[in-house]
Amino acid sequence: MQPLLRWAGSKRKLLPELARYWSPGFSRYVEPFAGSACLFFRLAPERALIGDINEELVHVYKQVKKDSASIGKALRRMKIGRDEYLAVRSRNPALLSPPVRAARFIYLNRFCFNGLWRTNQQGRFNVPYGGRKCGQLPTESQLQAVARRLKSTRLVAGDFETVLRQTKAGDFVYMDPPFRVTARRVFTQYDRNAFSHSDLLRLRTWMERLDARRITFLVSYAESDESAFLSEGFATRKLSVRRNIAGFTARRRAFSEVLISNINLGGDSPC
Ligand SMILES: C[S@@+](CC[C@H](N)C(=O)[O-])C[C@H]1O[C@@H](n2cnc3c(N)ncnc32)[C@H](O)[C@@H]1O
Structure with a gap:
C-alpha cells in the first residue's frame, strides 16, 4: 500500500531492504519517527504504534x-x-x-x-x-x-521517548530519525524540531534500553560520525541511496545509509 503523504527524507527507495527484517511473528510494529510511515504502509502489520513530534x-x-x-x-x-x-x-x-x-x-x-x-x-x-x-x-x-x-494502530503526537516508553517484548521497532542539525541554519523540513546532539544521545540510550529488554530495533541513518556513534556495539549494514539534499532536486546525490540493529542484518555489503 502507498503512503498517504509525501515526505522529505522518506525511505521509500530502501523499502525492499528494510522490509526483510520484519516478520509477522512480531506482535506489533512500532515507529516513533513516522513521517509518511512508508514502511508501515508497505508491511501492513496487524497491530502498530506510530508516533511523530509533528502534531x-x-x-x-x-x-x-x-x-x-x-x-x-x-x-x-x-x-x-x-x-x-x-x-x-x-x-x-x-x-x-x-x-x-x-x-x-x-x-x-x-x-x-x-x-x-x-x-x-x-x-x-x-x-x-x-x-x-x-x-x-x-x-x-x-x-x-x-x-x-x-x-488497529495507536497514534501518538509527541517525542519519540513517549512512544518508546510504551514498547514491550515481542515488538519490532523501526526508527528513522532526522539528521542531526548543527548550529548553522539550514533549509530543513524539520525546522524547529531539528534533531540536536542531546536528541542523538537520548536515542542511543534508548537503543541500549531496547536491547537490554530484548526488543528488536532497526535504525536507519545517513552514514556520518553520528551513525558511527549510534552503531557502536550493534550490527550494521551499509546501503547506497540517491538522496535529495535539503529538498533541492539539483543537489540530489548518491549517499550511504547505514542500518543499525540488535539483530543480525546479513546482506552483501556490511560496513
Ligand atoms: C526522516 S523523517 C521519517 C521519514 C519516514 N521514515 C518516512 O518514511 O516518511 C523523521 C521524522 O521524525 C520526526 N521527528 C523529529 N524529531 C522528533 C522527535 N524528537 N520525536 C519524534 N519524532 C521526531 C519528524 O517530524 C519527521 O517526520
Whole structure:
C-alpha cells in the first residue's frame, strides 16, 4: 500500500531492504519517527504504534482513522493551482474544524515544493507551491483504505521517548530519525524540531534500553560520525541511496545509509 503523504527524507527507495527484517511473528510494529510511515504502509502489520513530534501530521492520521469521509468532502471543495494553494496555506489550522484541518495538511503536502514540511518562527507552514506535477489529491477510496489500515494502530503526537516508553517484548521497532542539525541554519523540513546532539544521545540510550529488554530495533541513518556513534556495539549494514539534499532536486546525490540493529542484518555489503 502507498503512503498517504509525501515526505522529505522518506525511505521509500530502501523499502525492499528494510522490509526483510520484519516478520509477522512480531506482535506489533512500532515507529516513533513516522513521517509518511512508508514502511508501515508497505508491511501492513496487524497491530502498530506510530508516533511523530509533528502534531499536524499525527492529527491527519488520527482524523483519517476517525472520519475519512469528511476529509474527502473538504478536499473535493479545494481547487488546484497556486492561488488556491496560497489561500489554503494562509488559513490558521487552529481555527479550522478537525476534518478541514486534516484536509488542509493533505492538500499542502500534495502540492508543496518537494513534500517538505517547514514552518516559520510562529510555527506557520511556509513552503512554496510546488506545481501541479506533484500529483493528485487522494480519492475517497484511497482515504478509506488508509483509514482501514489505521484501525488497529495507536497514534501518538509527541517525542519519540513517549512512544518508546510504551514498547514491550515481542515488538519490532523501526526508527528513522532526522539528521542531526548543527548550529548553522539550514533549509530543513524539520525546522524547529531539528534533531540536536542531546536528541542523538537520548536515542542511543534508548537503543541500549531496547536491547537490554530484548526488543528488536532497526535504525536507519545517513552514514556520518553520528551513525558511527549510534552503531557502536550493534550490527550494521551499509546501503547506497540517491538522496535529495535539503529538498533541492539539483543537489540530489548518491549517499550511504547505514542500518543499525540488535539483530543480525546479513546482506552483501556490511560496513
Ligand atoms: C526522516 S523523517 C521519517 C521519514 C519516514 N521514515 C518516512 O518514511 O516518511 C523523521 C521524522 O521524525 C520526526 N521527528 C523529529 N524529531 C522528533 C522527535 N524528537 N520525536 C519524534 N519524532 C521526531 C519528524 O517530524 C519527521 O517526520
